[in-house]
Amino acid sequence: MTEKELILGPRVPRELLQKERQRFLMPTLFLGGAGLLLLISIFLPYWSLTLYAPQYPKGLQMKVYVNRVTGDVNEIDELNHYIGMRSLKEAAPLERSLSIIIVGAIGLLALAAVYIHSPVAAFFAFPGFLYPLIFLGDLYFWMWNFGTHLDPRAPLSHAVKPFVPPLLGEGYVGQFKTVASWDVGLWLAFLSSVLIIIGLYWHRKVYKPLLEQELLAKAKETSSKSA
Structure with missing residues (x-):
């Protein structure tokens, strides 16, 4: 097999695809859905914080997106100034500038895994599985x-x-x-992680037998030529 064939994996015979279309559709649905959820999450808040102070009994709220912070940011910064905390606008400058590109790329990699019928698909999808944990780890670091x-x-x-x-x-x-809470974007990212695990399970179940058959056929062909 060529390097390209090893990466992309075996082609599904048309007769087999027509016979077992639903089974071959499973990894596509789960991995494709995971990629789409990550792309959608870019436009939604990931984390929310409400701060209650004597002068703000109803609370001040901020919402953290992958590339910005919205809400009562100026008021919270004023309170933080009194205790010596830096402005929220100074947090995670590199992450905020690159986040849309990075999250978009991770989502597209998960979508690309749909078209790969070999174990390489796991390497494409795995960043999407880890992403929500990386986000929380980075958020914790800055806090x-x-x-x-x-x-x-x-x-x-x-x-x-x-x-x-x-x-x-x-x-x-x-x-x-x-009071801190995880918001819609982060829940979508976690759901994407779950879909990736399920999608990879179906991917292995569907394509591993085909790959093994193709490798066995190639090995027999090589041995017969050498004989």
Whole structure:
């Protein structure tokens, strides 16, 4: 087999495809759906935080997308200034500038895995499986970075110890209460991960026998020529 054939995998015989169309459709549906969900998630918020302070009893809210932060960002920055935290606009500059390209590429790789009938498909789809965990890890890093490197010259720096806001649930920063929740975009990314696992299961179940048959046929052909 050529390198191209090893990467793309065997072609499905037309007769077999017509006979078992539904079975061969399964990896396409799951892997294709996973890629589409990741692409859609780019336009939706991934993480939300509501901050309750005495002067804001109804709470201040911000929503984190892959490339921006929206909501009451200026008001939250004003409160953060008093405890010595940097502006939210300074967080993750590299990630925000590249995120749409990166997430889009990961989604397209998952879609491309549909057209590959060999184990190489797993390498195309696996970044999509890991992506939501990478997002949460990067988010945690920046919250840790901002919460543990407070400006000692801030008016209330002495009243607040270094802290890390929770990724999910309630937390407290001095007299401020925070409530964090995972938003629609992140849930879509997690759903995409589940679809990738199911899609790869069906991919292996459907295409592995064909690949083994083709490799066996090539081996027999080679041995007969050498004989």
